[in-house]
Amino acid sequence: MTTTEATAAAQGPDDSFHVFDTTLRDGAQREGINLTVADKLAIARHLDDFGVGFIEGGWPGANPRDTEFFARARAEIDFKHAQLVAFGATRRAGGSAAADPQVRALLESGAPVITLVAKSHDRHVELALRTTLEENLEMVRDTVSHLVAQGRRVFVDCEHFFDGYRANAEYAKSVVRTAHEAGADVVILCDTNGGMLPAQVSAVVTTVLADTGARLGIHAQDDTGCAVANTLAAVDAGATHVQCTANGYGERVGNANLFPVVAALEIKYGRRVLPEGALAEMTRISHAIAEVVNLTPSTHQPYVGVSAFAHKAGLHASAIKVDPDLYQHIDPERVGNTMRMLVSDMAGRASIELKGKELGVDLGGDRALVSRVVERVKERELSGYTYEAADASFELLLRAEVEGRARKYFRTESWRAIVEDRPDGTHANEATVKLWAKGERIVATAEGNGPVNALDRALRVALERFYPQLAKFELVDYKVRILEGKHGTESTTRVLIATTDGTREWSTVGVAPNVIAASWQALEDAITYGLLHAGVEPAE
Secondary structure, three states: OOOHHHHHHHHHOOOEEEEOOOOOOOOOOOOOOOOHHHHHHHHHHHHHHHHHOEEEEEEOOOOOHHHHHHHHHHHHHHOOOEEEEEEEOOOOOOOOOHHHHHHHHHHOOOOOEEEEEEEEHHHHHHHHHHHOOOHHHHHHHHHHHHHHHOOOOEHHHHHHHHHHHHHOOOHHHHHHHHHHHOOOEEEEEOOOOOOOOOOHHHHHHHHHHHHHOOOOOEEEEEEOHHHHHHHHHHHOOOOHHHHHHHHOOOOOEEEEHHHHHHHHHHHHHHOOOOOOOHHHHHHHOOOOOHHHHHHOOOOOOOOOOOOOOOOOOOHHHHHHOOHHHHOOOHHHHHHOOOOOEEOOOOOOOHHHHHHHHOOOOOOOOOOOOOOOOOOHHHHHHHHHOOOOOOOOHHHHHHHHHHHHOOOOEEEEEEEEEEEEEEEOOOOOEEEEEEEEEEEEEEEEEEEEEEEEHHHHHHHHHHHHHOHHHHOOOOOEEEEEEEEOOOOOOOOOOEEEEEEOOOOOEEEEEEOOOOOOHHHHHHHHHHHHHHHHOOOOOOOO
16 A cells, blocks of 8 residues: 555545445436335445445435435435435526425435536527526526525536537536535536546536636546546546446446446545445445346456456466466455456466465466366367356366366266147156266156256256255356357357355356257256365265
8 A cells, every 4th residue: 555545544535525326316227227215225225335425316206216215215224424315406497496396305305415407508508498598597596595595415417517518618617606606515517428538528627627616526427438537537637526326327328437436546546535444345335236226247347347357368377376466456355356267278377276276276286287287178178168157167177187086976877858849839848867876876857947947957856865955056047159160050059057055156067069968067067066065075
């Protein structure tokens, strides 16, 4: 840790810099996300645990779900770090803030902080609001001053600010100045269309800060892929309030991602914006929120993705074996992540040694053994296997080379799967397996909702009497890929299976000319690996 970082860590987060999360409002506008009130409450708890300063919960009064959320959040969540924020618009043209029902709903939400969206683009004022530029300024002034008089802290989002600044800089700045003078604590410059680049953001923020004297924030959409960079550029130019969403969720391609922004501020800038120890929870929080919104966590997301610190090339592994920092910009543990070694046909000796250590398999510095494993991996990947996504199958391969024999809990005599197409359009799937386990021959038959499911069930029927641990195993994911054909219409099929015992999850791979045979291989490995890690001694 640098001297700057140490100083920032000692000071801790305070009101001089805001991390403002809008996952529950702006993030919820992402296609495919539909949050219930229970979902919003769960996410709010995660964000509060993470230590953000402000959580924008939605627009009370605009829809019943958000109104209910604010009522329940006040009653059910004891916020430790965050303040709850209600979002709404300035009063209607020609009216007064005191009499506006939407403004009243903001107050009735009980939120201590209110964010108002205001038009700052002259054409939007005239075409969308259908009012005059002067009346728009009065709407901002009246609404902000009214809410401040009611004891609320007010932030103002200047919608379409950067586009408005390009069209009419003086008017855009007048909106900022009006909000500031009316009592807004922070005025946020919004790149609503997401079309800006970092140098442009920096120049505009610098000028607006100097010309208005307002405290500025930044809200960046990611349409150019620059939302995080634009946010940090605004901070460099003097913004002290950043608006983000967890995992970058948001309308169109999303918003500035909370996690890389916070990590950059804490680690790269040495600016303390989270409570002590919170940064190490970042990966867990990211994945927990992804589970709530029912989206698979992005594997390649900076800092928190499972591939963020994954290394595949043998050259990288050789360097990492000497010093992990040679190919990693930070220690992954700082953000709650871990380094992973991927095993593929690119693997060298160092990759295998590091992967063995990661899996708890002692290679004992045996150069011949390591070389043998490297060649075995390359040979199998040439035939279609992939181990970078199937750690369990690789561990079994590794242990077989180390121990001189493969782990066996049963021996397969034969298996078959039958799919029956019935006249009514339905299908019946039946599988029969013939196995040997603990010196006994077993024949078992089962039906399933597909041939692979039927095989999986037949395996359990055959083996659960000998290995009751199988009752906890559940197949949770199944992927098939048809690899490039080698002889005319012939092709090779690769199957990846994910299995869980309720505590841990593991992945296995099978490769064969047909999908059922490949699936059988992956199922065999899945059961073998699960029993191994359940502490069961091999029967064969």
